[in-house]
Amino acid sequence: MAIYLKEDEVASVLDMPLALDAVEQVMAAHGRGETVDYPRQRVRLPSTMTHLLQGGVPGLNLTGLKVYTSAGPKVRFWVHLFDATTGDPVAVLEADRLGMMRTGAAGGVAAKWLARPDARVAGVFGSGWQAQGQVLALCAARPIERVKVFGRNPDRLVTFCAQMSRETGREIVPAASAEETVRGSDVVVTITTSPKPLFDAEWLGEGTHITAAGSNSLARQELSEAVVRRAAVICVDSREVAVRESGDLMPLLEKGRTQPGRWVELGEVIAGIRPGRTSAQQITLFESQGMAIQDIALAARVLERAREGGLGQALPY
Structure with missing residues (x-):
């Protein structure tokens, strides 16, 4: 079942030791050539900008993307996770704090x-x-x-x-x-x-x-x-x-x-x-x-803790 996690739910299970370990592990995997990551893409319009980072972490059996939009001072962030074997959606996380921590x-x-x-x-x-x-x-x-x-x-x-x-x-x-x-x-x-x-x-x-x-x-x-x-x-x-x-x-x-x-x-x-x-x-x-793989790796840890705590709401996929 794919779930949606809001900012307050993400914040309730996310701490810096978790973020440090997730980033260190995925960067080591990247150094060994075990991940896929694409540079950021930006769509620029007169009033808004959309930013997209994509990647995959086979060791976590996940692919995903981070997308955020900026319009003046307002910025909104989401991370989307997908099963790397089946392609099924796994989760969507609101990711302002997650991005700051990673x-x-x-x-x-x-x-x-x-x-x-x-x-x-x-x-x-x-x-x-x-x-x-x-x-x-x-x-x-x-x-x-x-x-x-x-x-x-x-x-x-x-x-x-x-x-x-x-x-x-x-x-x-x-x-x-x-x-x-x-x-x-x-x-x-x-x-x-x-x-x-x-x-x-x-x-x-x-x-x-x-x-x-x-x-x-x-x-x-x-x-x-x-x-x-x-x-x-x-x-x-x-x-x-x-x-x-x-x-x-x-x-x-x-x-x-x-x-x-x-x-x-x-x-x-x-x-x-x-x-x-x-x-x-x-x-x-x-x-x-x-890098997208940093967001994916940390989102996976957050998702694991959130499921253990019964957090999130089911998405109608």
């Missing part, structure tokens, strides 16, 4: 594999909905003690830090400037919609890990070319997706200053196929654009 989990998994083992201080650019997932995942994946957050809205920033402090049990504090956010941070996370770079390359210390999660469009660029050039390791979730969507990498790619063959995929690092960080002094960079 995006955060991708950053957390990257920090687990690429940040220095002694990383304790983080700097985060962004204090919105998506930034919540990044902070939750980072604190769950690594023994981070202090997080400095920089945002454009001072009131929202204070509220965000107080909320994240309660949820993580860590010291989450507002940063007074972009420079303060970066200097002294072992991990730097950018999760904004900025069309221009957020900080100077010279502020980065040796051994910093960067997760850039906001630039999933060529109209956005959170990192300068100088920041990217300082990275000894450039890691992406998917090379095929990154060459189409990474506003941070495209300027260097177009000038011949980087090549996709030099980038490692997160799944390759997890699966032990290609190395990630090889020294404490290296600056590492993870460019996160998002």
Whole structure:
């Protein structure tokens, strides 16, 4: 029986440890060549945009898609799952929180594999909905003690830090400037919609890990070319997706200053196929654009818990 899960039902069974494990496992499978994933497609109209990601995870016997629509400030998300053997529909999930958590989990998994083992201080650019997932995942994946957050809205920033402090049990504090956010941070996370770079390359210390999660469009660029050039390791979730969507990498790619063959995929690092960080002094960079298989894998875990709890309503398929 195919079921429909609403946002509150998804939220009631979804937590960050579940998201981290689902994303880590499916990315390892991707690194071994055991999944199918297609880059995002967009339908642009004068007032709306529809975004579509598709993929398949044979290990879960699922194919599926994530679709979301945006019209001005309003965005709506759904994940559709299908049985990979029979083609029968399995579930439809409202996926605003699910997407936020899986995006955060991708950053957390990257920090687990690429940040220095002694990383304790983080700097985060962004204090919105998506930034919540990044902070939750980072604190769950690594023994981070202090997080400095920089945002454009001072009131929202204070509220965000107080909320994240309660949820993580860590010291989450507002940063007074972009420079303060970066200097002294072992991990730097950018999760904004900025069309221009957020900080100077010279502020980065040796051994910093960067997760850039906001630039999933060529109209956005959170990192300068100088920041990217300082990275000894450039890691992406998917090379095929990154060459189409990474506003941070495209300027260097177009000038011949980087090549996709030099980038490692997160799944390759997890699966032990290609190395990630090889020294404490290296600056590492993870460019996160998002993949359908991440949504499918996490939706499958949520669906399992929801069925156990008797949640959802039957769909008339």
